[in-house]
Amino acid sequence: MPVVVKHYQPGQAIVRDGDRPAESCLLSQGFCVRSKTTSNGRRQILSIHVPGEIPDLQSLHLHVLDHDLTTLTECTLGFISHVSLREITRRRPNLAEIFWRDTLIDAAMFRDWIVNVGQRPAPSRLAHIIVELRERLKVIGQVQGARFEMPLTQEQIGEAMGITSVHANRVVKQLRDDNVLEFHRGSVRVIDEQKLLELADFDGLYLHQRPSL
Incomplete structure (x- = not known):
């Protein structure tokens, strides 16, 4: 499965509210946050993400992103196209189950926050x-x-x-x-x-x- 590795500086947007990403990212090194910003410019951080997580996995099926994903520190991310992700989850249903479990845990964490x-x-x-x-x-x-x-x-x-x-x-x-x-x-x-x-x-x-x- 092709992975494109990119490096980001602190405070850099990975994807923004309203984007239509064609890929999802695996956080390899560093920390990033998901957030929403009000019309008067006040930001609410919704979650903190650590290495090993795919913080924008929901963009695989929700085609318009409804929040920002921003780096906290220097980050290394591996980007995988949605085409590749859909193909591998069709061929390997066990991987699709892992992704589904990940989104359920994500929702549980949102409830607790x-x-x-x-x-x-x-x-x-x-x-x-x-x-x-x-x-x-x-x-x-x-x-x-x-x-x-x-x-x-x-x-x-x-x-x-x-x-x-x-x-x-x-x-x-x-x-x-x-x-x-x-x-x-x-x-x-x-x-x-x-x-x-x-x-x-x-x-x-x-x-x-x-x-x-």
Whole structure:
């Protein structure tokens, strides 16, 4: 199956709201986000994507993209044409099932993000986002002890939580002052695991990482 490898800089659009892509991308290195922007220019980050994911797989069947996909860091992506993807899923139904499961997990994560942004106080929202990111990075071997990469700026943290960057700054400071987390140059270190989990109110069932589930 032909794959075209492309390299992107931080903050670069991969695909935009309204595009009609003829290919989907596999994220090989780096982090990217899906987002929507209101008419007055306010952006809501909808999800964070890590290596090994296909963040625009839905464009295989939804021909007009309804959100933006943007890099957070330097990224390497492999692009596969929709023609090739359709052909291989017809020949290999088991691969089609894997893609279908991936979209169902994607939907489960969206449901949890809605609850997180809509119902939890701001410190719990951030704790939940961080714990989720850590659990997903563990699966691909990108967590070293208590530290892992978390490349969102404070403005982007606010966009993920649905609050202003000023409010996000206060939340980050609170978690730092309470000795829950340490933030440092695109990474985070867990200081108090128990406090973090209590604050996050995290149940990882929606990630469906256990094969038996």
